[in-house]
Amino acid sequence: MRQSQLFTKTRREDPKDELAHNAKLLIRAGFVNKELxxxxxxxxxxxxxxxxxxxxxxxxxxxxxxxxxxxxALQNRDLWQKSGRWxxxxxxxxxxxxxxxxxxxxxxxxxxxxxxxxxxxxxxxxKDLPIYAYQFQTKFRNELRAKSGLLRGREFLMKDLYSFxxxxxxxxxxxxxxxxxxxxxxxxxxxxxxxxxxFAAGGSFSKYSHEYQTLSxxxxxxxxxxxxxxxxxxxxxxxxxxxxxxxxxxEDLKESRSIExxxxxxxxxxxxxxxxxxxxxxxxxxxxxxxxxYGIGVSRLVGVVAExxxxxxxxxxxxxxxxxxxxxxxxxxxGEASAEAADRLYQELTKAGHETLYDDRPLxxxxxxxxxxxxxxxxxxxxxxxxxxxxxxxLKNRSTGETLMVSQAELTSLCFxx
Amino acid sequence: MRQSQLFTKTRREDPKDELAHNAKLLIRAGFVNKELxxxxxxxxxxxxxxxxxxxxxxxxxxxxxxxxxxxxALQNRDLWQKSGRWxxxxxxxxxxxxxxxxxxxxxxxxxxxxxxxxxxxxxxxxKDLPIYAYQFQTKFRNELRAKSGLLRGREFLMKDLYSFxxxxxxxxxxxxxxxxxxxxxxxxxxxxxxxxxxFAAGGSFSKYSHEYQTLSxxxxxxxxxxxxxxxxxxxxxxxxxxxxxxxxxxEDLKESRSIExxxxxxxxxxxxxxxxxxxxxxxxxxxxxxxxxYGIGVSRLVGVVAExxxxxxxxxxxxxxxxxxxxxxxxxxxGEASAEAADRLYQELTKAGHETLYDDRPLxxxxxxxxxxxxxxxxxxxxxxxxxxxxxxxLKNRSTGETLMVSQAELTSLCFxx
Numbered sequence: 001m002r003q004s005q006l007f008t009k010t011r012r013e014d015p016k017d018e019l020a021h022n023a024k025l026l027i028r029a030g031f032v033n034k035e036l037x038x039x040x041x042x043x044x045x046x047x048x049x050x051x052x053x054x055x056x057x058x059x060x061x062x063x064x065x066x067x068x069x070x071x072x073a074l075q076n077r078d079l080w081q082k083s084g085r086w087x088x089x090x091x092x093x094x095x096x097x098x099x100x101x102x103x104x105x106x107x108x109x110x111x112x113x114x115x116x117x118x119x120x121x122x123x124x125x126x127k128d129l130p131i132y133a134y135q136f137q138t139k140f141r142n143e144l145r146a147k148s149g150l151l152r153g154r155e156f157l158m159k160d161l162y163s164f165x166x167x168x169x170x171x172x173x174x175x176x177x178x179x180x181x182x183x184x185x186x187x188x189x190x191x192x193x194x195x196x197x198x199f200a201a202g203g204s205f206s207k208y209s210h211e212y213q214t215l216s217x218x219x220x221x222x223x224x225x226x227x228x229x230x231x232x233x234x235x236x237x238x239x240x241x242x243x244x245x246x247x248x249x250x251e252d253l254k255e256s257r258s259i260e261x262x263x264x265x266x267x268x269x270x271x272x273x274x275x276x277x278x279x280x281x282x283x284x285x286x287x288x289x290x291x292x293x294y295g296i297g298v299s300r301l302v303g304v305v306a307e308x309x310x311x312x313x314x315x316x317x318x319x320x321x322x323x324x325x326x327x328x329x330x331x332x333x334x335g336e337a338s339a340e341a342a343d344r345l346y347q348e349l350t351k352a353g354h355e356t357l358y359d360d361r362p363l364x365x366x367x368x369x370x371x372x373x374x375x376x377x378x379x380x381x382x383x384x385x386x387x388x389x390x391x392x393x394x395l396k397n398r399s400t401g402e403t404l405m406v407s408q409a410e411l412t413s414l415c416f417x418x
Numbered sequence: 419m420r421q422s423q424l425f426t427k428t429r430r431e432d433p434k435d436e437l438a439h440n441a442k443l444l445i446r447a448g449f450v451n452k453e454l455x456x457x458x459x460x461x462x463x464x465x466x467x468x469x470x471x472x473x474x475x476x477x478x479x480x481x482x483x484x485x486x487x488x489x490x491a492l493q494n495r496d497l498w499q500k501s502g503r504w505x506x507x508x509x510x511x512x513x514x515x516x517x518x519x520x521x522x523x524x525x526x527x528x529x530x531x532x533x534x535x536x537x538x539x540x541x542x543x544x545k546d547l548p549i550y551a552y553q554f555q556t557k558f559r560n561e562l563r564a565k566s567g568l569l570r571g572r573e574f575l576m577k578d579l580y581s582f583x584x585x586x587x588x589x590x591x592x593x594x595x596x597x598x599x600x601x602x603x604x605x606x607x608x609x610x611x612x613x614x615x616x617f618a619a620g621g622s623f624s625k626y627s628h629e630y631q632t633l634s635x636x637x638x639x640x641x642x643x644x645x646x647x648x649x650x651x652x653x654x655x656x657x658x659x660x661x662x663x664x665x666x667x668x669e670d671l672k673e674s675r676s677i678e679x680x681x682x683x684x685x686x687x688x689x690x691x692x693x694x695x696x697x698x699x700x701x702x703x704x705x706x707x708x709x710x711x712y713g714i715g716v717s718r719l720v721g722v723v724a725e726x727x728x729x730x731x732x733x734x735x736x737x738x739x740x741x742x743x744x745x746x747x748x749x750x751x752x753g754e755a756s757a758e759a760a761d762r763l764y765q766e767l768t769k770a771g772h773e774t775l776y777d778d779r780p781l782x783x784x785x786x787x788x789x790x791x792x793x794x795x796x797x798x799x800x801x802x803x804x805x806x807x808x809x810x811x812x813l814k815n816r817s818t819g820e821t822l823m824v825s826q827a828e829l830t831s832l833c834f835x836x
Contacts, residue, residue: 035532107515114459
């Protein structure tokens with residue numbers, strides 16, 4: 001994409017009404033627009049990153065046998081009354097609204113009720129199980145405070161996967177498979193090293209749930225990390241009993257601030273009992289379906305990558321989720337030579353299917369380099385009179401700062417290879 | 419996809435609480451689930467159709483120079499107060515809700531206000547123009563009656579494109595380009611013959627807007643069609659003046675019921691004036707930006723294709739938007755031969771990247787064929803003892819009913835060729 005056609009402009013100054021580092025950077029770089037506290041629109045670069053993230057997660061969900069669907073935002077109150085979660089005392093972050101035709105509806109903060117209920121039309125027998133269904137869907141939560149940018153939104157994008165099994169063994173097995181998928185996802189988006197599976201409070205059907213927590217001072221959670229075992233314990237369940245069960249010693253754990261980037265939970269029969277989701281087993285007996293739910297905050301994850309990987313000059317995207325892997329910069333010089341060379345390179349890359357952001361704007365080099373640093377694409381490629389003179393391209397790695405003079409073939413391999 | 423893994427089940431009976439033909443069929447075929455009147459969730463097959471439709475529209479929007487973004491659902495009340503459309507007397511289909519932190523917000527029924535406002539941060543000079551920005555985003559409208567299934571949703575998916583130009587000539591030219599793109603879209607989704615560009619009421623900046631109307635008895639609109647000129651006039655502007663301006667005679671026009679499947683509108687400076695979106699022209703003068711808006715109801719279009727193309731046996735999808743181009747049906751017979759042959763064919767098609775729905779369920783042929791007719795995929799491919807005996811595959815065209823015995827190479831070319 002030519003930057004002259006990308007309408008977003010960068011800002012040198014932090015937005016006045018924003019406290020969170022991730023949102024400041026994403027707004028300055030033109031990835032998002034703030035509509036209200038905790039409500040952001042995706043501008044073209046931000047949307048590209050969201051879509052890259054979705055593609056990675058979708059691949060992992062499909063590999064688990066997940067089937068994709070998309071549930072509505074407006075919710076049927078009756079279902080939430082059956083589960084007991086319509087009450088504002090029970091669930092305190094509802095956006096509720098009135099139907100002009102009579103009655104109330106609410107904006108989905110999560111989708112257990114809706115999905116459990118619709119499964120009743122599609123699931124009768126043990127032969128229909130297991131079912132794994134997931135979606136990428138907007139959730140709404142009426143947060144009293146929303147000062148953490150994309151880390152805590154009032155409107156945010158989530159991947160939520162739900163499992164339906166006919167046995168505890170089936171649920172347990174799938175739950176373990178999801179752990180593997182989640183590890184791969186955090187690894188693939190560049191947060192593998194800083195993200196820990198974390199024991200957290202469970203419910204009536206399981207002693208613990210598991211969170212995935214990324215270390216960050218911007219986080220709202222406190223966890224206790226075992227580096228050796230690559231796991232952590234949420235402060236809320238840090239008891240002698242937990243430590244002994246997990247074979248941990250308090251003195252080996254390091255207290256850290258962290259951001260929850262995922263949560264997996266064995267629901268058991270909580271929702272199937274409440275909403276009447278039963279199957280007939282091999283003996284002809286009716287049984288409630290065993291369920292699990294598995295979430296990843298997609299928009300939050302964009303915020304976390306921004307927050308955790310950025311440096312003092314701006315955003316730093318891993319190649320996997322960068323809006324473009326490479327930022328081609330034309331540096332205006334004497335005559336037309338550099339412009340022609342940059343144009344030609346852009347066209348060749350585009351023709352080869354290599355998506356590139358091309359800064360074709362007639363601006364001073366310093367301004368373009370500052371923009372490139374702020375946008376944070378993995379590789380900066382410079383075409384200037386100087387690079388033309390030596391018959392090479394200048395390639396700079398945004399993350400390491402390393403600069404190389406390379407041939408076009410080397411460029412292609414480094415920026416667009418696997 | 420193996421049908422044994424697709425969790426949705428078909429229904430023989432119409433749902434009791436649904437009046438609209440499109441929704442009855444889509445529910446029976448397991449494409450959607452009804453959550454509330456006018457609120458539907460997308461089940462896996464329906465979501466696949468939505469995504470095919472999105473891909474077609476996205477291609478046409480990108481060809482126009484459109485840049486994709488995604489605006490929030492929760493709206494900033496201040497902006498709508500500036501445009502005068504927050505008032506329920508002015509816009510009568512708001513879903514409004516309260517922020518626990520204080521104040522009100524509403525669910526976006528459209529996005530002119532939000533986009534016009536955010537452009538103020540990105541647009542200063544005539545050099546920044548034109549800008550064409552579009553999105554696929556959920557809209558919410560608090561309809562008093564929502565009895566038309568997917569044709570009139572309280573929550574629905576729209577493609578909305580907005581143009582920003584520095585001159586009337588630029589706006590006019592882009593507006594004409596959009597007409598071409600819209601014609602291609604309706605043609606590509608199988609509604610080309612039954613869809614007419616229709617003159618409708620304009621606003622303060624243009625005498626007419628244009629709707630795209632698809633002929634259907636299920637429609638809520640009344641239009642007057644000129645077959646010769648391939649255009650129509652909405653009843654609301656059918657005056658002597660209109661007829662004379664368009665060179666039409668009343669007696670040549672045929673009155674028809676129709677469904678609005680798109681709307682394009684020159685907004686002029688209505689929103690840029692109200693929200694203060696100005697640019698500096700070549701003479702250094704501040705001018706309001708000229709805008710246009712261009713909508714297509716994506717979920718409605720799924721409903722229209724379902725409603726208009728279906729027959730008495732079920733849905734009939736054009737190849738372009740079918741969840742899968744082909745429905746491979748294994749007919750259980752003597753021994754394992756047919757199952758093995760069907761499995762092998764499915765694996766070969768999948769390996770070649772040909773996405774196929776594979777009915778691998780051990781059910782009687784009649785039940786499978788009835789399901790296939792209801793789902794309405796373009797080609798039904800049968801593997802049975804009978805087809806094995808003649809060394810061919812049975813291929814049936816869902817739309818024409820034509821049945822052929824074909825080789826695997828012919829099957830691939832017919833079902834998956836261009």
